[in-house]
Amino acid sequence: MAKNTSLAHKETARVEAFTDGVFAIAMTLLILEFKVPRASSEVSNGKWWLVRALAALWPSFIAYVLSFGTILIMWVNHHGLFKHAHRVDNRLLFANGFLLLVVTFVPFPTAVLAEYLDKPSASAAAIFYCATLALINAGYNLLLRAVDQNRAPDAVASPPHQAAMRRVRRAYHAGLVIYLVAAIASYFSAFAGLAICLSLWVLWAMLDYSPRHSAH
Amino acid sequence: MAKNTSLAHKETARVEAFTDGVFAIAMTLLILEFKVPRASSEVSNGKWWLVRALAALWPSFIAYVLSFGTILIMWVNHHGLFKHAHRVDNRLLFANGFLLLVVTFVPFPTAVLAEYLDKPSASAAAIFYCATLALINAGYNLLLRAVDQNRAPDAVASPPHQAAMRRVRRAYHAGLVIYLVAAIASYFSAFAGLAICLSLWVLWAMLDYSPRHSAH
Amino acid sequence: MAKNTSLAHKETARVEAFTDGVFAIAMTLLILEFKVPRASSEVSNGKWWLVRALAALWPSFIAYVLSFGTILIMWVNHHGLFKHAHRVDNRLLFANGFLLLVVTFVPFPTAVLAEYLDKPSASAAAIFYCATLALINAGYNLLLRAVDQNRAPDAVASPPHQAAMRRVRRAYHAGLVIYLVAAIASYFSAFAGLAICLSLWVLWAMLDYSPRHSAH
Amino acid sequence: MAKNTSLAHKETARVEAFTDGVFAIAMTLLILEFKVPRASSEVSNGKWWLVRALAALWPSFIAYVLSFGTILIMWVNHHGLFKHAHRVDNRLLFANGFLLLVVTFVPFPTAVLAEYLDKPSASAAAIFYCATLALINAGYNLLLRAVDQNRAPDAVASPPHQAAMRRVRRAYHAGLVIYLVAAIASYFSAFAGLAICLSLWVLWAMLDYSPRHSAH
Numbered sequence A, B, C, D: 001m002a003k004n005t006s007l008a009h010k011e012t013a014r015v016e017a018f019t020d021g022v023f024a025i026a027m028t029l030l031i032l033e034f035k036v037p038r039a040s041s042e043v044s045n046g047k048w049w050l051v052r053a054l055a056a057l058w059p060s061f062i063a064y065v066l067s068f069g070t071i072l073i074m075w076v077n078h079h080g081l082f083k084h085a086h087r088v089d090n091r092l093l094f095a096n097g098f099l100l101l102v103v104t105f106v107p108f109p110t111a112v113l114a115e116y117l118d119k120p121s122a123s124a125a126a127i128f129y130c131a132t133l134a135l136i137n138a139g140y141n142l143l144l145r146a147v148d149q150n151r152a153p154d155a156v157a158s159p160p161h162q163a164a165m166r167r168v169r170r171a172y173h174a175g176l177v178i179y180l181v182a183a184i185a186s187y188f189s190a191f192a193g194l195a196i197c198l199s200l201w202v203l204w205a206m207l208d209y210s211p212r213h214s215a216h
Helices: A012-033 A040-045 A049-055 A058-082 A090-105 A107-116 A122-149 A153-157 A159-188 A190-206 B012-033 B040-045 B049-055 B058-082 B090-105 B107-116 B122-149 B153-157 B159-188 B190-206 C012-033 C040-045 C049-055 C058-082 C090-105 C107-116 C122-149 C153-157 C159-188 C190-206 D012-033 D040-045 D049-055 D058-082 D090-105 D107-116 D122-149 D153-157 D159-188 D190-206
Strands: none
Touching: A012 A058, A012 A090, A012 A107, A012 B012, A012 B090, A012 B107, A012 C012, A049 B107, A049 B122, A058 A090, A058 A107, A058 A122, A058 A190, A058 B090, A090 A107, A090 A122, A090 C012, A090 C058, A107 A122, A107 C049, A122 A159, A122 A190, A122 C049, A159 A190, B012 B058, B012 B090, B012 B107, B012 D012, B012 D090, B012 D107, B049 D107, B049 D122, B058 B090, B058 B107, B058 B122, B058 B190, B058 D090, B090 B107, B090 B122, B107 B122, B122 B159, B122 B190, B159 B190, C012 C058, C012 C090, C012 C107, C012 D012, C058 C090, C058 C107, C058 C122, C058 C190, C090 C107, C090 C122, C090 D012, C090 D058, C107 C122, C107 D012, C107 D049, C122 C159, C122 C190, C122 D049, C159 C190, D012 D058, D012 D090, D012 D107, D058 D090, D058 D107, D058 D122, D058 D190, D090 D107, D090 D122, D107 D122, D122 D159, D122 D190, D159 D190
16 A cells, blocks of 8 residues: 555645745746847937837737736636545646646747747647647646546535535536647648637636535 | 725735735846856956956946835835725736736836946836836826725715825826926936935835824 | 754655655656757748648657656656655655756756757767666665665564565666666667667556565 | 834744745746856757766756755755744834845856856856855845844743854854855865855854754
């Protein structure tokens, strides 16, 4: 039994605080994708060329806002899901660790998107971006299963808890499918794919983790 | 009602800790705008060229101190404002999220300012910088409204609380106007615009969030 | 006695929170090793060159996942070990400080590995990487000794505690030897060395710090 | 009175947690000064040129260890000093803010030192580095005064507290003088200046903030 108990019984609070830290840093590192425009030879373009140069960074702004909002809203959802966790066992730790791995990865596809959204490779960049979000969603599905299995016995038996879990599970499955659809849509239009990712904010914002409501 | 309660009832403490983390990281990332001077061909200028090269970084020093101080003082104000928050609902979470988005953005206009403050594009860089601070201020105004609406009923009814809220609201409106004035002043002189931003530290440092004083 | 007590009696909780922060930031900074592929003259290669360019980053993916997982699993182990610490004295602080120094260092050998894993210098990069992990392991051995010495008297006398400490000590010694073997193996094959580092995840994940089991 | 109380009565715990975060991030960002060696034309130098290239980074290693250790030991001292703080008023907040400003700045002189320690500009780089540490020490002196003034009345009257404060004040004054001496010594030898900075670790590690000892 050593394997099952070795890392177990850590308090969920410390895992949550650590997760919060990783989410906060991943969000803040997004700003590093912005590169200060360099003057090079355009200096002759006059005093206000910088305004045009900053405006030309619109792909960076789109990528930044989309990733920042997505990670923020995922952080809120992480908190909602973790309230159902009864104790921290190895399985929960590793599911959470996989989730952190992909969340921390987000600044890279974001930087790729910022670089290529206004170039011929926009579709490839958007597919890479949507696929990363689909992977994060897969991480949430793994975490949900881990949480599902270690809930307190009375929570498992309670109909409101079961209803909340069913609701969350349905939303997570739907999210995974929609993110994959977004990746496919990006093949035809990068903006269509990103619009689908953006629209999923509504799903995650409305998702109700509370066992207080047996239906909605 | 699912929408209003789904993310609600998070404890304010966790949101504050997360916000603290983002503010701390945004402040610390400011240092990355400093670039180590490269010797190139000036090596022939003798052993002490590095001193001159470091002194030539004065725009970086100004931008660093201004942004660091501004974020720090905003962090203190965030804490003052959040003490009035009764509970965390969706509206508060999204207002706070917008604020985090713009605070995290600060290292970029800071780096632009550091690069161009001693160049012909200084005005454009300063306008961009002041506009970012105005946007942060708009974020505080949104957050204030969200806090205002979810205060505990007894706090809403209490005259000292009402007086504190009125005081804060007046200061936030004034701050927004002054930051926009700073952006306009930057058109004529980058340093004038930045001086106005700096002078606002006094306003934010003196702002009294405490309901203990019914007037000042 | 001033020397022994000067920094002592800090609560272990604050040291753990600080350590958590450093581990979280070190993990998150790993993403900075990923460099956005630049188009240069390959633009003529068509719309999907970016897919091939991202696939060519496979050494970065390997280095990222290996380092992220290693730091994460070491964080879990740090928590297990610190539960045995009775109080924070100077020796524990400095052993922990050395550990933080080498954990924070990890992003650099990771970036070196990402750059050279698919080049003739792969062996040198892998030796450097394995040697860093060996140094982290040495840090854990130092920390174990510091913890061992400041345990509460009743914990020292208890057979389950002694058994747990013996188990951990054996694992740490074995880990150090295996990491050094990995460094040597990297001389012949970088991938063999890294595979050994990866296989050690199993050892750290199975290690049982709990005094509840007198044997396993 | 508005000015004195506006930001006051924040709990010291939140300021300490925020300070911990900034110290942790500043320490961790130090690793970014390490640049992955680039092969350029030396590829012809054979499979092991990378080992020599890494060894040539010795100035980076020295700068990293020196700065990491210094910030870590200053963090421990910050904790010792803050235990004397009775409440958080504006003066304490701004003294602490100034300290954070200079601690966050450390990665830049560290990177300058790493770049120029093995070049003719070594002295200039070391003077800049020592001057930064002197500035941090000045920040500690400011913080000490702020703490001194807001101690609880009974702590002020207690001889052990007074003795602890005298001890700390003497050490802080001595530290400031020694850092300035290190800056001057760097003019003649960069290594001599850095050695003096290193030797001060002993002073900070031995400094006893505890009021339990009336003398030492």
